[in-house]
Amino acid sequence: MIAIRKFLLNPVQFLLAACLAAMLVLVFGNVVLRYAFNTGISVSEELSRLLFVWVVFLGAAVTLFEQAHLGVDTLVRRLSRKGRLACFVLSNLLMLYTTWLIFSGTWQQFGINLGMTTPVMGISQAWFFVPVLIFTGFAAAWFCLSLIRSLTGRISDEELIGVRESEEDFDIAQLPPGSAPLR
Template identity: 60%
Template sequence: MKTIRNYLLGGIEAVIAACLAVMLVTVFLNVVLRYAFNSGITLTEELSRLLFVWVVFLGAAAALFERAHLGVNTVILMMPRSARMACFVLANLLMLWASWLVLSGTWRQAEINLGTLTPVLGVSQSLYFLPVIIFMIISLGWFSFAVLRVLVGRVSDDELAGMSASEEADAEREMQP
């Protein structure tokens, strides 16, 4: 599981880095052209907008893999393991439902915009919805796998509390006198 997660995370991070590099170069080049030569490249704004959408949703997928979301677990930590498991399953089932709703709505919106082209790049507007669809598919798999792990009894107390490894170390340091 960790190798699959690391492989996917590495690929996602590489695509994010490439998108950021292209955004940096194109925007910097456009700024230099505007100030130095009073001209510019018209497609840089639209390309940067498209790449930014990709960066946001691929970054959300990376955060999901790293369990880097924000959460308050004060009440969860006071519960017994069985109650933690019930809350964990309920939360993941709700996230599955929400992910399905976003996926189905985004899919419909992508179908509607399939024939609409962007003004400058001339590509389909559906490219703006593709990273959302990819993220929702990843999240559906992630939350399904989390529920499955609870049902087969392969989930740790730290996962039930929603803590990552760095948070565990911080919590242990705070508990020491």
């Protein structure tokens, strides 16, 4: 499972970093050009908006695979293993259905916008919907894998809760006994 995560996530994380770097250069360069030389890069606004959409949805996919989304575990922690398993399966089924709804709507929008072009770059408007389709593919695979693992009994109690403690709590727990955290 860890090898699959690394295989899938490393290229996506590299792409995210490249998109962020390109956005930074485009926006900063455009600001400098506008204030210093009263000119600008006409493509920068449109391209940075497209890259932002890619960053949001690819980042959501990475966050899903790393199980780093926020969650509330007040009720689930009080349930037995069977109750936790039932909640886990139900929530994954609901998220899989929601993923299907997002995919089907995005697929329709992709088809509608395929022939339309952006005003400045002249590329298809459908490129704004591609990262959503990629995200739904990753999400559907993740939810199906989670359901299979839970129904076959290969999931731990910690995974059934699915909420990580804050990074501060995690860092303090890693300290050797008797040492105090620096404030």
